[in-house]
Amino acid sequence: MIVATFFAPWWPNVEAAKVRLMLTRVPQRTEDDCMIAILATVMGQPYTYERVLADGLRYRWFNSDGTFSAWWEKYLWDSGFPNKYRPLSQWRQVVSSGNVVGILMLAPHHAGQPGHVVAIDERGFINPSTGWPDRIGSPDELIQEYRRLGYEYEPERDFLVVDIAHASG
Numbered sequence: 001m002i003v004a005t006f007f008a009p010w011w012p013n014v015e016a017a018k019v020r021l022m023l024t025r026v027p028q029r030t031e032d033d034c035m036i037a038i039l040a041t042v043m044g045q046p047y048t049y050e051r052v053l054a055d056g057l058r059y060r061w062f063n064s065d066g067t068f069s070a071w072w073e074k075y076l077w078d079s080g081f082p083n084k085y086r087p088l089s090q091w092r093q094v095v096s097s098g099n100v101v102g103i104l105m106l107a108p109h110h111a112g113q114p115g116h117v118v119a120i121d122e123r124g125f126i127n128p129s130t131g132w133p134d135r136i137g138s139p140d141e142l143i144q145e146y147r148r149l150g151y152e153y154e155p156e157r158d159f160l161v162v163d164i165a166h167a168s169g
Contacts, residue, residue, distance in 0.1 A: 022121060026049050028128040038103055043076070059075055086161045098165075099165040100163050104139070125141075
């Protein structure tokens with residue numbers, strides 16, 4: 001929901017504009033579709049789960065060496081959503097502007113286990129997994145809850161900041 005909009009370029013100065021954007025959580029449907037659910041969450045309508053899944057098929061998900069590709073970065077740009085990485089230590093400052101949201105990768109502690117991804121807005125962290133609350137207040141709370149459930153994740157050092165206030169998609 002957008003409460004107020006004021007034009008100001010956000011890229012160098014996220015404090016200049018105050019646009020209030022709240023994300024609506026799109027839940028995962030399978031064990032390994034967290035990125036599809038998070039992209040649909042971050043991009044909002046008309047980017048439904050089904051659309052993101054279908055659009056994603058146009059992108060290469062794996063590199064030639066078998067590693068996972070960060071295809072979503074190009075997909076966001078191609079869909080009119082500027083994005084760039086910022087240090088996770090700045091998450092609260094960056095998303096509190098209300099102009100941008102984030103995508104945070106969670107790396108598994110043990111090789112061979114799948115990673116996970118969550119969205120970030122000014123109200124907290126949004127986990128697409130089934131049975132989670134709408135928001136979790138901090139990355140520490142998120143990691144603690146995963147540990148309680150028996151999963152060991154480490155947040156990436158940087159998170160992807162996505163401009164949804166000025167998206168042209």
